[in-house]
Amino acid sequence: MKPGVLLSREARLGYLLLAPALLVIALVALYPLGYTLWLSFQQKIIKLPWLHQGWVGLANYRELLAADRFWQALAHTVMFTVVSVSLELALGLLAALAIHRTRILTGLTRAAVLLPWAIPTVVAAVMWLFLINPAFGLIPMGLRLLGLPEAWQVLLAHPASAWAVIIATDVWKNTPFITLMLLAGLQVIPEDLYEAAGMDGASRWQVFRHITLPLLTPAILVALIFRTAQAFMVFGHIYTLTGGGPGTATETLAFLNYQAILNDMRFGYGAALSVVIFLGSLAFALFYLYTMGLQIKEEPRP
């Protein structure tokens, strides 16, 4: 008798099956990431080849942390994330409750939920760019009818209204995703719970507060985490809608990073910024893992 032979054979097969995927991930993700880390200690500016190129220690980080533009981009990113995700959650919850209540989750509703999600972010941004065009866009036209001063009708010319456009585009594109997640969450709440609560004399608000919301919490959490992670890396809207402007008023971290690398061709400095962004996301991802810990624990095999 060799106890554990099966186990080790099974384990070996398991590692064998996982090996290709893990290897690929290591190659395409971890290796470049390590490279980024190494680059972040280098001076590497393609446009200025006569400058010293090579090891500069923490110089890139020092420069980064001293740059107002970095702190400003960080503040913008956090602001954008908090505002757009909260709006999406609030609107998504409202829409999910309404659709669930009307029970007209027909093909039409489902398509309405899925279509904005399924198209590329920048395609959505381009459509909105058309809608807000100061000369012939529908939205400025509406604003004119509402009597808004002429100066404000060039929406992308003012930081506040430019942000409003960016956030509106994001909310339009991503609220459906949250609605979908929450609808799925609502559908698994057994109907008899509502009936029981009704029998117990709970008001609509009490039912929502004490039954719907607690049971919906896992779905809300998942949607929130996914969206937060995505919003934190926002790039496409900014690039397409404002290009970071007016001035630097709508620059986010990812946008700033892209500019540093592909506009200024400062690969070392850009890498340092990447490392900082990566560490932020890692902290978030670990927090996410901790929150989701229960879900990914292996359920015992029956």
Added chain:
Amino acid sequence: MGEIVITGLNKTYPNGVVALQDFDLAVADGEFLVLVGPSGCGKSTVLRCVAGLERPTSGTITVGGRVVNDLPPQERDLAMVFQTYALYPHMTVFENLAFSLKMRRRSQEEIRGAVASVAEKLGLGQHLHKKPRELSGGERQRVALGRAIVRAPQAFLMDEPLSNLDAALRVQMRIELLKLQRELQATVLYVTHDQTEALTMGDRVAVLHSGRLQQVAPPREIYDRPANRFVAGFIGSPAMNFITARITRGENGLFLDFGGQTLSLPTDYLQKRPGLKPYQQKNLIAGLRPEHFIPASEAKTAAPGILKIRVEVVETVGPVNYVHFSLPDPQSGRDRTPFVAALDPSVPATPAQDLEVAIDPDRIHFFDPETGTTTPY
């Protein structure tokens, strides 16, 4: 058909759960052996070790004289019927039945013949083209059975195959399953947690508790001579009543004291049951089956075995009434021990009524209070 011999089987799961300890069992060729025990006692583990779906920590398993320990499931030539049937949802009934033959590369003709004969035997003829989800629970159960018998394996392993059926269908399938087994002279290791199923179906019954085998014997013997207090309590419904008792020798004969009552025993009682001699004047556990109580008026001898009770609850279940009462039992750690007596509905019994019931002293079981084993007969 082959016999299954399990010796010295131990199973500890990777998470540290000890599921089986020193388990020995032999299922003879053509025997229907039922393995019964409460939930979580390790019955499925035994079956899965024999099937090869789980690797024993130690021990040897032979099927038809061949050691199968190191063989993967597909080479053991055993068929298994799962509790959930595990029918392949993407295949028709025909394909489900044919699957094992196809895996053995039998010819198309042979497969068609074998499936047709099994389908006829189980009355599945008109369902062959259907998918499992289009079948009723009973029909699915038959397909699961058919899938097992179609290739005439060495032995059958069945894990609670009837537990997903409704009560009436279960009783009917019990009989059909037995008929089929007799007809095929199949070796069957059958797992259930239902003691009625065990008693009615098994040639022999093996009782398992907490990963340890308690007793293996024909149903009658399991019922009449349970090896210990666990088997006595598990087999029989409602369960046997237990109470701390003492055999005393008085001036005018032998007595059994329990629950504040004194039953006089026949004078030759200890001659008939010499195993009780060492327990005189000591505490032991008496076990009384509910169905062995009779109204005092019907007792054949006047003196022995009369209990004076106060009825607490009466349950009517048709052919009998379950009369609940309780007796004081300070040694058990509780004030009173609940009792049930199954009495004929003609015996008038209403709550709070005083009643006299009798029990034949020969039908009382005794267990050692320390070890729980039955005192020798």
Added chain:
Amino acid sequence: MRRSGVPVYIITGLFILLSFFPFFWTLLSSYKPGPQLFQINPPFWPQPFTWENYRAIFLERRFYLNIINSVVVAGATTCICVGLGALAAYGLARLKFRGKTIILGFILVVSLFPPVAIVSPLFLLWEKTRIINTYLALILPYLTFALPLTVWLLTAFFRQIPFELEEAARMDGAGPLRTFWEVTLPLAAPGIFTTAILTFIYCWNEFLFALAFTTNDASRTIPVAIVMFSGYHTVPWGQILAAVTVVTVPVAVLVLVLQRRIISGLTAGALKG
């Protein structure tokens, strides 16, 4: 108890309207001749109705090249991911071995890391190896987000298949490979299909890598090409809208036909993951 009031219908209606309206307006506008497009207070219906913008993007801008690029890159990435992902997910869902939780956690962390973090080394590497503007330059970085996604989704789908069915197949005489082929794979097919659709859509929509690692019109994917339509001085709105319509209509059809599958994929990955 749960009577539906009028507001509920209004919210639902508004939601549907707001979701669809920009598409609808884009579609209409893409058929308008230039002057109408740039008119203050534009007319609702195109008059006259013109295909000029479509002709321009396909014949002058060779937009079909971008479509082909997107299809090839997203398709190849999806195939690689589903192939590797199915193996890995089967191991994760079915086999017992140490470190599974850690591996799943690792995969999740990778899927959450910011794409921009690997742009600078990859750009340098692609320059050095001269694979910039090739399909490979996009497929490789796409694997970083697509592979974790497929592994994650497929693990959830494999877990939904009752393990007993595979055990039954083993008892019926099938070996491990045969079991995988005859029982697991057919049962997992809908899940694999769903995973493939989602992976494809994610790759189809990718922007940052596609922008960074392509430098000429002929090698761009659809999203980048559309953004690059705008010149320094003029914005060819008619063509942009036509291109948006061209790429949105197939997506809309896909979404209409496969909506249940897509939803099951999104929720399986997130809720049960």
